[in-house]
Amino acid sequence: MAFIGKFIGCLAAGPAIEKYGHRMVFYALSVISIIGVIGEITALPIEITAADDGPGTGRLAQFIVGRIIVYISIGLVEVDVTTYQSEIVPAPFRGLVVISLQLFLVAGSLVASGANKAYETESEGVGWKTITGIQLIFPVYRDEDAIVSLRRLRPKEDALNGKCEAEIREIRECLREVAYKSSWIDLIRGSNLRRTSIVIVFYFFQQVTGQAFVSTYQVKFYQQNGYAEYAYTYPLVCSVLGVVAVIIAMCFIDNLGRRYTLLMSYAFQALWMYVIAGLGGVSHPTTTSRNAIVAAFMLYQLSYNAGGASIPYLLGAEIPNGAVREKTQSIGTAWNVIWAFLTNFIIPYMMEHIHFGIGWVFGSVSLVALLYTFFFLPETKGRTLEELEVVFAHAYNPFRRIDSSYMNGEVDPVSPNCSDAPIYCNPDSGKPRTHVEHE
Incomplete structure (x- = not known):
């Protein structure tokens, strides 16, 4: 149900940014996030206030409403942050900065996994309320004024001699002269059709190559397949590997390029999914093969976060032209949400009926993603x-x-x-x- 909120946020982000600007959308998404966690809407307590301390006293419907509202802010984030970064960052290290969004996503996952582990056996309300309340830490931050930010970004001498103020004036003047935003129909006109389709396809691959299986459902998978003792420990390791993978990707993305990084990422994603499927299908698995399955899970997480997870955000921010950038990113992320919902919905049924065979499905999709990248994605690094x-x-x-x-x-x-x-x-x-x- 939370994906309803994210879809709304993604789709609304583009028009909102065009009308009110990135800064106002930053403020709005922060306020929405706070409302979703502790506020009230239509006179109903939301998320963190949605239950008493005792087990069985929770008001599930109200908690779900809170999650939907929080996810609206997440949808706004994915469009607002990436398009803003792509426009203010010089080409030589645009990749490093834009895919930093994924670094914060996996860092958040690490915090969540740690909190879940800490309260693994907690049956009172303090456990889930603490985990939910952690979300309040981040929306309260505010961005600095544009001139203050430029003073931090530019050499010290530029800040002292007034060049930052002059740059802001020049940017504003330039925007008044040439800034132009096209209509929604322009997303499929001329070269925009090809660019929009590339963005949509890679956001599709971001969800359907197995990430939800390895991230969202890994605890349940471990519990169902004889790893219950470590069901909350292994996700912590995966989250750490995810952070490491994104840091590595940030360091190399502007040198190695988008194409080669994605090609390697999809190749290894397919490999580890096939390993999970192959070893999981053995009738009498040994301790070694069982450990290898866990290792494949973790190596998939490493491979996914090194490319397939982070680069779609970058492509969605840099491939569209300026007249339709926000709208293209909105459509791409909204499409991504639809497939996130579908995969999260069907994976439990796949786990129940085909078990480890789920690896054959997602591994094959990863191979398709590899072929699409090779034949259709031009290199954009440094441009x-x-x-x-x-x-x-x-x-x-x-x-x-x-x-x-x-x-x-x-x-x-x-x-x-x-x-x-x-x-x-x-x-x-x-x-x-x-x-x-x-x-």
């Missing part, structure tokens, strides 16, 4: 958002390297026209800006 206009003006061929004169300050002969990407047009000439003009 400015403006240069990506040229990349997607070409039909992609995985066996041919794109050679764009745009990188040298010229406009490629097949660059998109102003109707495709008005934000990158020279308002005086009505023609696409050159790299030099944009800078």
Whole structure:
């Protein structure tokens, strides 16, 4: 049920950012999160106030309402944070910054796993209320003013000589002159159709290559298959590995690139899922094979977080052109929520009926994801958002390297026209800006 809230948040985020800006949406999502945890809506106590201390006295429906509200803020986060980061960060390390969202997601998972382990045997209300209340720590933070933030980001001498203030004025003036947001129908017009489809497909793969099986249902899986003693300990190890994997990905994403990172991630995801399925199908498993299954679970978590988990957020933020960036990310994340709901809904039935065979299913989907990445995803590392206009003006061929004169300050002969990407047009000439003009 919580996915209802996330879907609403994702779909509403794009139009809200275009109308009110990233900053106001940051404030809004924080307030919504707080309301979901401790506030009241339509006169009903929400989430943390939804039960008494004694077992069996909880008001489940009210708790679910609270979760739905909290998940609205999560949907807003995934669109607001990634699009904001992609626009303020220079191309050489845009990947490092944007996929940091996944670092905080897995760090949150680590905190949750630790709290769950701490209260594993707690049957009174203090256990679940403490775990729920932890959510209050983070929405109370606020962003600094734009000039203060720039002073932190820019060299000290720039802050002292007033260049930060001048930069803010220049940004505002530029936005007044050339900023343009297209309608929803433009998501499927011209080169935008290809870009939108890539974003949607990778958000699809983020959910259907087995992550919910390994993360959401791993405790239940361990309990059902003879690992009950460690059912709350193994997820802690997986969460730690997830944090390590994302840190590694952040360090290498802008050097290795999006394509190669995803290709390796999907290849290993398929491998570990097949190992789980193969060893799990043995009639009389040994201690070694049982341990190998647990290891495969953990290695899958490492492989998934190194690429398949984090890079879709990056692609959704950098592939769309500026006129439809927020809307594309909204559609992509909303589509992601639909498949998150479907996979979380059907996995318990798969576990009940095909048991370890679930690995054959998700492993095969990972192979499909690998093939799609190879044949359809162009490399975007190191390119400015403006240069990506040229990349997607070409039909992609995985066996041919794109050679764009745009990188040298010229406009490629097949660059998109102003109707495709008005934000990158020279308002005086009505023609696409050159790299030099944009800078």
